[in-house]
Amino acid sequence: MILIRLSVTSPFVRKVRIAVDHLGLANRIRFVPQEEDAHDVMRAKNPLNKVPTAILEDGSIVFDSPVLLEMVDIMAGGGRIIPSDFDPRMKALTLQALADGILEAAVLIGYESRYREPHQASQRWLDHQRKKVDQGIAFAQTLLDDAPLHVGHIALACALGFVDVRLTRDWRAANPKLVTWLDDFARRVPSYEATRPEK
Numbered sequence: 471m472i473l474i475r476l477s478v479t480s481p482f483v484r485k486v487r488i489a490v491d492h493l494g495l496a497n498r499i500r501f502v503p504q505e506e507d508a509h510d511v512m513r514a515k516n517p518l519n520k521v522p523t524a525i526l527e528d529g530s531i532v533f534d535s536p537v538l539l540e541m542v543d544i545m546a547g548g549g550r551i552i553p554s555d556f557d558p559r560m561k562a563l564t565l566q567a568l569a570d571g572i573l574e575a576a577v578l579i580g581y582e583s584r585y586r587e588p589h590q591a592s593q594r595w596l597d598h599q600r601k602k603v604d605q606g607i608a609f610a611q612t613l614l615d616d617a618p619l620h621v622g623h624i625a626l627a628c629a630l631g632f633v634d635v636r637l638t639r640d641w642r643a644a645n646p647k648l649v650t651w652l653d654d655f656a657r658r659v660p661s662y663e664a665t666r667p668e669k
């Protein structure tokens with residue numbers, strides 16, 4: 471059994487939870503709840519100290535979320551959520567990279583107040599990261615496709631969900647196509663609602 475430390479608030483872990491559910495791999499991967507790893511021993515296996523990190527059956531460590539999505543895709547036979555052909559593969563991976571970039575910026579905005587004293591907070595730095603979030607979301611709207619569910623879709627849905635919960639930034643008014651897309655995603659992928667973190 472492969473172990474992954476569960477964090478109900480991490481959008482990067484959410485990506486993996488959705489992929490595992492979609493690919494029917496719940497019997498091969500266990501998300502370990504925080505109570506079973508109160509001292510964060512599993513996270514510490516990753517020298518970057520980040521989740522998601524997986525511990526394989528032989529004890530080896532695999533991270534980060536794009537790599538784990540590749541891992542579960544291969545476990546499910548390959549070509550399931552990462553298309554095999556060049557064009558659709560590049561599109562899916564680029565959308566995933568964009569969504570992950572939005573997430574990294576959003577996470578850094580949160581860390582500004584978590585890890586720095588209020589008087590140290592830099593408005594210039596926060597604006598720099600917010601610009602990435604806003605520009606990233608606007609660009610994502612131009613990359614939408616009708617392809618079967620892939621890693622780009624999963625990452626984008628998790629990024630928008632995280633912006634809603636953590637930044638309370640109104641991306642909807644300027645991006646109506648994305649609103650429709652996300653509603654449709656939530657309908658098609660039941661694990662999206664099931665993994666929604668509380669505000």
Ligand SMILES: N[C@@H](CCC(=O)N[C@@H](CS)C(=O)NCC(=O)O)C(=O)O
Nearest residue numbers: 480481482519520521522534535536
């Ligand atoms: N690029 C990584 C990002 C993972 C990440 O930033 N996870 C956050 C939680 S949402 C974390 O563990 N942060 C702790 C830290 O940065 O020290 C991925 O895609 O998995």
